[in-house]
Amino acid sequence: MAAVIGGAAVLLALIGGGVHLAVGDDGGKEPAAGGASPGPSDTSASDPAGEPTAEPEPTDDPLDEYDGSGESGEPGDSEAPAGPPPADEDDFRGQWQSDEGGQTLTVGATVDSGQMKGRNAVSWVDPGGDGLCIGFGENQSRGFRVAVKCGQGDDEEYLGGTATKSSGGESVSLRWDEGGTDTLDWIG
Secondary structure, eight states, rough: HHHHHHHHHHHHHHHHHHHHHHOOOOTOOOOTTTTOOOOOSSSSSSOTOOOOOOOOOOOOOOTOOOOOSSOOOOOOOOOOSOOOOOOOTTTEEEEEEOSSOOOOOEEEEEOOTTTTTTTEEEEEEEEETEEEEEEEEEEEEEEEEEEEEEEEEEGOOOEEEEEEEOOSSEEEEEEEEEEEEEEEEEEE
């Protein structure tokens, strides 16, 4: 369930970021009565004198000083998994992530009712490719079967694949129906 909530939070953050970019940031100032707040690139439309308004101070990029070592002392900056992977070879619940590219497979709880009863909620995040994909997965005789939908409208694409655990259960191999395999390590 936490994985489903986490996936939803990521989706909301992406949507919120897009809305923020579209609306712009007025630096917290109230617009003048009867006037519209200027957009990020409009400095003279609301100022009849044509004087530019003060630019907001830039914020520090949180990734500038991160070296990937997990030793910066920041909370939550550990690369250690949140706990051991599920011991049952048929249990894929949790998050699995690639070392290269940041692809992440999140397998949520089993659905208790409805048409998808007995299946797990699944999200696939591929930052350099398919983006955020959502769907379902279920155990089958040859592994954990994953089916996800990526994109919308003309960009809509369906992906299917089969995940199998390594002998120690510390990683999964996700073999895609259209070709290619992603190896993902347990992260929690």
